[in-house]
Amino acid sequence: MIIAPAMRVLVSGGAGYIGSHMALVLAEAGYEITIVDNCSTGHRGAVDAVRLAVASASIVFEECSLDERDRIAALMTERRIEAVIHFAARASIAESCEHPLQYWSTNVGATVALLEAMQIATVQRLIFSSTCATYGVADGACTGIDESSPQHPINPYGASKVAAERAIRDFQHANHRGGGSFAAATLRYFNVVGSDPAGRIGEVHDPEHHLVPSCLLAALGRRSAIEIFGEDHPTSDGTCIRDYVDVSDVCAAHLAALHHLRDGSEITLNVGAGRGHSVREVVRACERVSQCEIPTRTAARREGDPAKLIANTREINRLLGWTPLRSLDDSIASAWRWLKANPAGYAEVKRES
Numbered sequence: 151m152i153i154a155p156a157m158r159v160l161v162s163g164g165a166g167y168i169g170s171h172m173a174l175v176l177a178e179a180g181y182e183i184t185i186v187d188n189c190s191t192g193h194r195g196a197v198d199a200v201r202l203a204v205a206s207a208s209i210v211f212e213e214c215s216l217d218e219r220d221r222i223a224a225l226m227t228e229r230r231i232e233a234v235i236h237f238a239a240r241a242s243i244a245e246s247c248e249h250p251l252q253y254w255s256t257n258v259g260a261t262v263a264l265l266e267a268m269q270i271a272t273v274q275r276l277i278f279s280s281t282c283a284t285y286g287v288a289d290g291a292c293t294g295i296d297e298s299s300p301q302h303p304i305n306p307y308g309a310s311k312v313a314a315e316r317a318i319r320d321f322q323h324a325n326h327r328g329g330g331s332f333a334a335a336t337l338r339y340f341n342v343v344g345s346d347p348a349g350r351i352g353e354v355h356d357p358e359h360h361l362v363p364s365c366l367l368a369a370l371g372r373r374s375a376i377e378i379f380g381e382d383h384p385t386s387d388g389t390c391i392r393d394y395v396d397v398s399d400v401c402a403a404h405l406a407a408l409h410h411l412r413d414g415s416e417i418t419l420n421v422g423a424g425r426g427h428s429v430r431e432v433v434r435a436c437e438r439v440s441q442c443e444i445p446t447r448t449a450a451r452r453e454g455d456p457a458k459l460i461a462n463t464r465e466i467n468r469l470l471g472w473t474p475l476r477s478l479d480d481s482i483a484s485a486w487r488w489l490k491a492n493p494a495g496y497a498e499v500k501r502e503s
């Protein structure tokens with residue numbers, strides 16, 4: 151029997167929430183991993199925890215910014231990288247409205263630097279983390295938003311991701327015109343939730359602005375109340391509706407995309423659960439799972455917050471055979487387990503290792 155050698159993958163943003171979960175999945179599957187992260191919002195402790203979880207894994211961690219193009223290109227050459235999974239970004243809608251230039255600089259500028267490094271090192275495969283925020287106030291009320299829905303982002307975060315998608319497409323087309331075979335998959339995630347089911351790594355943002363971990367911090371008594379931004383949206387209970395997809399399902403979608411990419415592939419896929427939950431429903435689900443009361447406070451609507459975003463996932467199911475396996479309660483349960491065991495985030499993991 152011929153055993154294919156493990157693929158060598160560079161994970162940008164691998165010390166962050168989704169990137170560290172991807173690194174863990176790749177490590178368990180025997181891939182050789184190179185993580186590049188400047189730890190602006192990520193955690194060295196997340197990389198330590200992945201190493202601890204899979205002691206046999208080949209993991210190199212380069213703590214630097216993607217802006218250091220020549221350093222990244224040299225690393226790609228030295229590690230003989232075959233594919234890049236590009237998570238590194240700034241990813242808060244509210245922050246992007248306050249500091250838009252940081253979003254253009256990181257989400258567009260650093261993506262362009264990464265593409266240049268790939269060109270220098272002749273790395274031919276890319277998976278890019280995009281977002282449903284690129285759709286803006288999309289229609290799709292009945293069937294969910296599909297990949298052909300127009301992209302009219304209503305905040306700088308979404309706009310910067312549309313621009314990064316465009317930069318990747320333009321680069322790819324020029325590469326093909328020059329006889330190259332650069333392949334790229336753009337995955338537009340909806341709201342990613344949950345933690346490693348075995349509780350080895352989790353979600354840590356500082357400050358935490360995502361709904362599920364914020365609710366669970368309130369359940370632990372580490373937050374006085376959850377702010378509900380607007381109860382006058384045109385939805386059944388007046389709160390925003392979002393599509394919540396488990397981080398393990400998101401990682402599985404990346405693995406499937408990685409295996410699907412062929413010379414010259416150009417694919418764009420939604421990654422979502424295909425159903426929506428209102429903010430009130432999520433708060434109730436967090437109360438159900440944690441068995442704790444979660445106080446809430448109504449606040450004004452946030453700038454750049456669409457009322458409803460639900461994915462149509464027919465295309466990813468058709469092309470990759472991918473379907474999400476975890477329910478919202480499953481995701482909240484894994485997040486709750488990790489948070490209860492690691493109330494101080496990665497400081498706990500570091501002490502143990």
Ligand SMILES: NC(=O)c1ccc[n+]([C@@H]2O[C@H](COP(=O)([O-])OP(=O)(O)OC[C@H]3O[C@@H](n4cnc5c(N)ncnc54)[C@H](O)[C@@H]3O)[C@@H](O)[C@H]2O)c1
Nearest residue numbers: 163165166167168187188189190191192215216238239342
């Ligand atoms: N979390 C979600 O629900 C969600 C939804 C849609 C899309 N996404 C996308 O998924 C990706 C990962 O999101 P996340 O929630 O894990 O965020 P995160 O903030 O936890 O991770 C991002 C990582 O990128 C690193 N980084 C930022 N700028 C960098 C730079 N210039 N050079 C090197 N590293 C840099 C950060 O330190 C961090 O570790 C992002 O691209 C985000 O836009 C996330």
